[in-house]
Amino acid sequence: MSNSREKIINRAVQEIEDGMIVNLGIGMPTMIANHIPAGTDVFLHSENGLLGIGPYPDESELDPDLINAGKETVTVKNGGSFFDNAESFAMIRGGHIDLAILGGMEVSENGDLANWMIPEKMVKGMGGAMDIVQGARKVVIIMNHVNKHGASKVRKSCDLPLTGEQVVSRLITDMAVFDFTENGMILKEVLNGADIASVRENTEASFTVDEALMQKEDSK
């Protein structure tokens, strides 16, 4: 696991609290499941119709009828349940999912998210992302702070077509944690290796710095 990926996942897993119903997006978010502390009693929701995703199966448990939204074979946790896709998105849209952690391509300072298409490329589809960002009670986006050319993915406004407007509650990058509030975008934490100045340098969006964080850095 790359250093930045490790940082992001380690920070993101702290969002998950005991008793939560959590939806993890495909890719990096799915990897968070393996890092949830053993004692935490959460139900992972899979939008293809499963509440209570268990660990990957061993060879003897492998079942083509039991997959997650990323189409990987999984198992079901004790106390889990299966349902159809309309019911699954009733759960999402109806506000019954406490937390969704999804990947992002761009996040804007007012909490807009783009994570489903790049205009010049073949469009594969949004899957369930547009429903999840509108429905989950808290939407946490995880992504690298800058792209491979070093440009900030944390933008004044998104260039890419949106997945949803003002839907992000929290953004976790390999440098920082931001919250999106009525008072705008707020830098809440800097991750190991970064400081407020380096975050500013790598962020196109305008944000304010949380007071506690400011004091913490001042007192160093």
Add this chain to the structure above:
Amino acid sequence: MSNSREKIINRAVQEIEDGMIVNLGIGMPTMIANHIPAGTDVFLHSENGLLGIGPYPDESELDPDLINAGKETVTVKNGGSFFDNAESFAMIRGGHIDLAILGGMEVSENGDLANWMIPEKMVKGMGGAMDIVQGARKVVIIMNHVNKHGASKVRKSCDLPLTGEQVVSRLITDMAVFDFTENGMILKEVLNGADIASVRENTEASFTVDEALMQKEDSK
């Protein structure tokens, strides 16, 4: 059973064909179930969440958890199923019920139906009637031809608040059978004891007489 009720039920039961999914309204329509010939394989739908109503239970089968839409204890037929009310009305509204037979207070010549409220009286509610008349593929109304004062219940237009506009496919009274078509209301049959003239006398609505029926009466 009164003579007119008997006539209506005997005629109405002929609407039920092998293989049909049928919803029978509360009251007189429910009584039709007992007259379906033994060999006819139909599923009776009950809007409270049951497909495949069986006969009334004997004492040993009596189950408070198993009732029909009229809140009577019933049984379930082999091959039946239970479901919630949203699914039950999905079946109705979605056009999956072949035939509904309901009672009526007034039917107008363009197929409007009134069967749920009398303005001066305490209103008890429409139950599922408004959904059923919009959703069932064929809606057959059964009622007495005239009220207790001798006034026609088959009207130019309904005086009572409607249950649905242009929803009646067929009307069966103790005197006659009418169809509602693009060419208006057509008298299709006269029941035993009535003739075209007596039907005309007791009907406020304008209707034409089916040619076959005309010839039949002429040839008498």
Add this chain to the structure above:
Amino acid sequence: MTKRSTSFETSVRSIKDGDTIIVGGFGLCGIPEKAITALAEHGAKDLTVVSNNCGVDDWGLGLLLANKQIKKMVASYVGENKIFEEQYLNGELEVELVPQGTLAERIRAGGAGIRGFYTPTGVGTPIAEGKEHKEFDGRTCILEEAITGDAALVKAWKGDPYGNLIYRKTARNFNPLAAAAGKKTIAEVEELVEVGQLDPDFIHTPGLYVQDILEGGAYEKRIEKRTVAQA
């Protein structure tokens, strides 16, 4: 993450004056009899109650009526109750009559985050007055809006501590819809089983919809119309 509540009294205590509560059941079949009784004792007033029917004079939601706890009733059929008629004619009780299928769908929409839907049900009737009309392929429909509740009271056959529920026969009726549409859903069951005893393929209400679960003990299960076959 158990959702077991210590008592019905504790569970209904969060229901406040003026709340909207959605209640499962069809007639007296599948009603949450224990939670209703506890709510009558609790005494919260000015309630808007959403339920297909309103019980009988001395049982089910009739108990809340007798206590004058209900300000407004949203139902499809309310004909089984003298106290209801009395309070309605007195002007003490407000009533919104909703076609049964529309009522079921509005509650389902509430639980599913669908804000409104177009249905042909009620077009051309008093139900359509003041509602938006729209044609779809030549068929006129009216716009109906979702219903959600501050609380929902439901009754199931079996449940587990995670809140997974299964219902029995026609006692299912509005219960799964109500369960999904309540901010706080209190589920009472005839039998509370261990986690893992309900087959995940056949759970009617997945646990995430339920906030409190209780075993109700002995159930009265009154029959409204006892009809038996003639021998």
Add this chain to the structure above:
Amino acid sequence: MTKRSTSFETSVRSIKDGDTIIVGGFGLCGIPEKAITALAEHGAKDLTVVSNNCGVDDWGLGLLLANKQIKKMVASYVGENKIFEEQYLNGELEVELVPQGTLAERIRAGGAGIRGFYTPTGVGTPIAEGKEHKEFDGRTCILEEAITGDAALVKAWKGDPYGNLIYRKTARNFNPLAAAAGKKTIAEVEELVEVGQLDPDFIHTPGLYVQDILEGGAYEKRIEKRTVAQA
């Protein structure tokens, strides 16, 4: 009133050029593999296919693509298929991308006679362009319309001759929705049991939604992403 069909060939024969067909499955999980194969052999063209995904190059709906039977695909995600990309970029294939929850709800609405519904999903995105917007309690929503099919192809675990179906685990997915939304629903099952063997409390698709039922014999059930625990 048995709905047993004599063969897949017979069942799919009624599907005409230009028809809209709704197909169950999520990825390759729970797809009606026998009916799709029969439809590929049947050869009906210019089809509009509604399904969450479009199979892979050599399996599932990919077979219909390879045959150039699909004119338009309505799906939420189509990324697993090279032929798809080719035909799309050539302009041979029309694509309507629909958010997964909206797709599920549109099919559910089709089966349930709901003509349209308001959802917040897609507001502010390209999906909302040209659609009616409306606010509900300050939340902007867009109007989405129902989808129905001339035919639906679904796969269940067990079924009976009346058409009652039960599904297994996540192979349920879009199948019950598709079953209700097809004018002619062709259901294939791994095991056709006698009437009365399915518990009426636990039937996922009641028989009235199904027109043809067939036992499919041995199922291939391909796995797209075989992930196993590291020992």
